[in-house]
């Protein structure tokens with residue numbers, strides 16, 4: 001399998017080459033040259049694989065369709081090492097449960113940091129370690145986090161050979177639980193840098209360091225952001241696992257509702273659907289930050305500035321610009337790299353928007369590709385958490401609540417699977433606001449706020465961050 005850039009100007013590459021790269025050199029995102037097709041017989045085989053051998057074996061089957069530069073036995077071993085009951089809490093890894101009627105929930109949030117990003121990041125950690133060892137190289141991952149991504153990256157990379165993580169976060173602005181999760185890690189290859197500033201300051205520092213090409217090359221700086229194709233690919237697997245658990249034969253369809261921010265999660269659903277998985281609808285659920293809902297309703301993609309990006313009680317969806325959206329638009333415009341270039345490097349980059357309202361392709365978003373959308377507010381979130389708990393006896397987190405609210409607006413005859421992207425304990429304050437009491441805490445997190453913390457505090461100063469990296473790079 002070869003990968004091309006959405007903007008059409010980069011050379012085509014194989015999986016392990018794009019694994020360690022971020023954006024393509026032309027500023028685009030990597031996509032497979034085609035989607036491998038799953039026919040009826042193959043889907044039956046995958047059903048048997050999941051039933052008889054479990055999630056890791058299913059993951060191997062899907063990944064091997066896209067990865068041909070890692071020997072099969074090595075790839076299988078990497079999947080087996082990643083998707084274990086010890087790491088993900090259940091033998092099913094992503095168990096599907098009924099909420100009510102045909103409304104179901106697929107739990108993606110039982111990994112080490114209790115959010116769905118573990119599903120991909122844990123695999124990425126093992127892939128990085130494998131590929132860096134094979135090349136005899138090292139990588140220093142520099143990132144910025146406001147919570148979920150940073151902790152998922154640190155738990156995936158801790159103790160991995162050849163990899164160091166330098167994670168910046170806004171000092172004092174993450175929840176005490178999130179801070180404890182990250183700062184209690186004592187692994188030598190994990191470095192927490194709390195920046196005296198806001199999340200944007202952290203992101204600016206990462207950008208400034210990455211734009212210093214000499215520094216970047218000398219100190220082998222890399223990233224693990226959500227545009228990495230390997231992360232997206234790992235996520236494709238749980239759409240298959242969800243479908244196979246919710247159906248008993250291949251003629252049945254299901255729909256998925258996905259709490260969305262950067263469009264990474266639901267883009268994996270799009271890939272699964274393009275491979276032939278019988279998905280009726282892909283429902284994009286946003287919070288008050290509704291750039292994506294606006295696009296799917298109107299055809300206008302209008303990114304927002306920091307002043308128009310709201311801080312909400314489903315904070316992992318507080319985005320103003322969906323970094324993976326370009327992948328879907330690439331398919332929507334018939335994989336026309338020149339058109340894509342025009343929409344993103346002129347439209348979005350220069351005018352902050354593009355408008356496909358009058359473009360015949362726009363009707364394909366819903367028609368041919370099955371996308372619909374909806375949004376949820378703080379009041380909706382509280383009401384959904386209350387109703388789900390009091391009437392149905394299940395406690396859900398704030399992001400999943402956005403999903404459940406929007407899923408109800410798009411119910412059809414087929415099963416509707418809402419992806420559970422985090423556990424309630426991560427957003428305890430809003431749960432308490434909704435229910436009047438705090439969520440239960442999984443035993444392994446008892447008392448983590450009291451553990452010793454490993455973090456350095458620094459002003460928002462690029463040179464100080466660079467010096468810190470230099471000093472801790474060997």
Ligand SMILES: *Cc1c(COP(=O)(O)O)cnc(C)c1O
Nearest residue numbers: 260261262263264265316421422
């Ligand atoms: C990251 C995240 C999301 C959004 O996922 P995207 O891939 O950015 O659309 C939703 N919920 C939770 C809990 C997250 O951590």
